[in-house]
Amino acid sequence: MKHLNMAIMAGSVLIGALLAGCGSSPVLNKEPSTSAIRAAEEVGASTVPSASLYLQLAKEGLEKAKVLAAEGEKEQAASMLLRAEADGELAIALSRGEADKTEATKAIERVRQLRKDNQLPRERK
Amino acid sequence: MKSITFLVVVACAGLLVGCGTTLPPTELVEARHAYQQASAGQAAKLVPAEVHKAKEALDLAEKSFLDDPKSFQTKDLAYVANRKAKLAEALAVTVAENAVAAKAAKELEKTQADIAAKAKADLAVEQKARVEADARLATAQADLAKLAAVKEEARGLVITLSGSVLFTSGKAELSNAAQTRLNQVAEALMMTKERKLTVEGHTDSQGSSSFNQELSQRRADVVRSYIISRGYPGDLIEARGIGEDRPVAANTSAEGRANNRRVEIIVAK
Numbered sequence: 001m002k003h004l005n006m007a008i009m010a011g012s013v014l015i016g017a018l019l020a021g022c023g024s025s026p027v028l029n030k031e032p033s034t035s036a037i038r039a040a041e042e043v044g045a046s047t048v049p050s051a052s053l054y055l056q057l058a059k060e061g062l063e064k065a066k067v068l069a070a071e072g073e074k075e076q077a078a079s080m081l082l083r084a085e086a087d088g089e090l091a092i093a094l095s096r097g098e099a100d101k102t103e104a105t106k107a108i109e110r111v112r113q114l115r116k117d118n119q120l121p122r123e124r125k
Numbered sequence: 126m127k128s129i130t131f132l133v134v135v136a137c138a139g140l141l142v143g144c145g146t147t148l149p150p151t152e153l154v155e156a157r158h159a160y161q162q163a164s165a166g167q168a169a170k171l172v173p174a175e176v177h178k179a180k181e182a183l184d185l186a187e188k189s190f191l192d193d194p195k196s197f198q199t200k201d202l203a204y205v206a207n208r209k210a211k212l213a214e215a216l217a218v219t220v221a222e223n224a225v226a227a228k229a230a231k232e233l234e235k236t237q238a239d240i241a242a243k244a245k246a247d248l249a250v251e252q253k254a255r256v257e258a259d260a261r262l263a264t265a266q267a268d269l270a271k272l273a274a275v276k277e278e279a280r281g282l283v284i285t286l287s288g289s290v291l292f293t294s295g296k297a298e299l300s301n302a303a304q305t306r307l308n309q310v311a312e313a314l315m316m317t318k319e320r321k322l323t324v325e326g327h328t329d330s331q332g333s334s335s336f337n338q339e340l341s342q343r344r345a346d347v348v349r350s351y352i353i354s355r356g357y358p359g360d361l362i363e364a365r366g367i368g369e370d371r372p373v374a375a376n377t378s379a380e381g382r383a384n385n386r387r388v389e390i391i392v393a394k
Contacts, residue, residue, distance in 0.1 A: 054208075075198075076197050079197060079198055079201040079202075080201065082201060082202075082205050083201055083204050083205060083208075086204070086205045086208035086209065086212075087208060089208070089212055090208050090211055090212050090215060093212050093215035093216050093219065094215050096219055097215050097216075097218040097219045097222065100218075100219050100222035100223055100226065101218070101222045103222070103226055104222045104223070104225040104226040104229060107225075107226050107229030107230060107233065108225070108229045110229070110233060111229055111232045111233050111236055114233070114236050114237075114240070115236055115239075118236075118239075118240045118243065120236065120239050120240065120243065
């Protein structure tokens with residue numbers, strides 16, 4: 001029984017070591033950055049001046065990460081992917097902000113026009 | 126012992142000076158600035174959690190700078206911190222704009238309610254005015270019926286004044302009796318002075334058609350002028366000479382011709 005416990009422990013240590021070995025050379029996770037870029041494109045970041053720059057930087061960051069990964073610079077590549085993801089997220093937020101701003105302006109204009117058309121006094125701020 | 130302490134102090138100072146000379150990378154300088162802006166602006170109030178995330182990211186970059194000032198990690202962490210600070214500001218803009226849109230939606234709702242209330246009030250005023258106008262017209266109609274023949278037709282209320290009462294034969298001048306009669310008619314018409322009037326002069330078929338046409342126009346003009354002189358708005362009265370073209374009776378008898386010599390005042394509906 002004692003021997004069996006020893007064998008199980010040894011096996012566990014071996015599997016743990018193998019897993020740790022895999023962890024030291026992780027597969028590059030591009031998903032968060034590619035998702036952010038895709039989402040930014042979907043919300044129209046390329047057509048929003050303030051957001052298009054960050055979308056472009058995100059794309060460039062992703063490409064640089066790929067190159068670094070191909071050169072074996074996994075850590076630098078992973079770090080570069082963080083940049084790309086951050087740029088992508090910023091592009092999304094700026095695009096949505098612009099859309100919200102446009103909507104808000106339209107809503108205000110609708111009220112103003114409606115009051116004017118119906119000869120109502122302007123709302124006090 | 127004193128010299129050892131001195132050496133330690135000098136060594137520490139040297140180390141500090143050494144550290145002090147390592148300038149932070151541009152990414153970190155920009156990240157600090159971006160965070161400062163975000164934490165001082167509306168983001169701190171509207172999206173504090175996002176500002177906090179930016180602070181955490183900046184802290185990581187600062188730590189990395191202390192550990193390894195020139196490493197790519199320091200630069201990348203600072204870059205990410207910079208973006209997180211900007212993200213906080215962008216999200217604050219979104220929150221602020223959403224608040225503006227929500228306020229506008231409320232105003233839209235209120236405006237629509239105001240419009241409905243105004244329409245209701247306008248309708249009530251209009252209905253009241255209409256009822257009053259109808260009452261005035263009824264009174265005027267009753268008064269006019271005592272003075273002249275009054276008839277409801279498709280073109281409006283037609284008041285017929287006998288030509289022989291108003292004018293001497295072949296003339297277009299009002300007699301004193303005619304003026305008295307027209308004063309009474311004008312007085313009744315003043316009750317409806319927002320309505321358009323048409324004064325039509327008609328003759329019998331005696332004499333030439335062109336003479337009758339011209340005479341009927343002059344008579345219509347005289348009656349129009351007289352009603353205006355009594356206070357009716359001039360821009361609401363039109364005068365037309367119809368001549369002998371629209372008889373109401375046969376011109377073969379004296380009675381028929383008398384009926385055809387007339388002035389009609391049409392009060393528009």
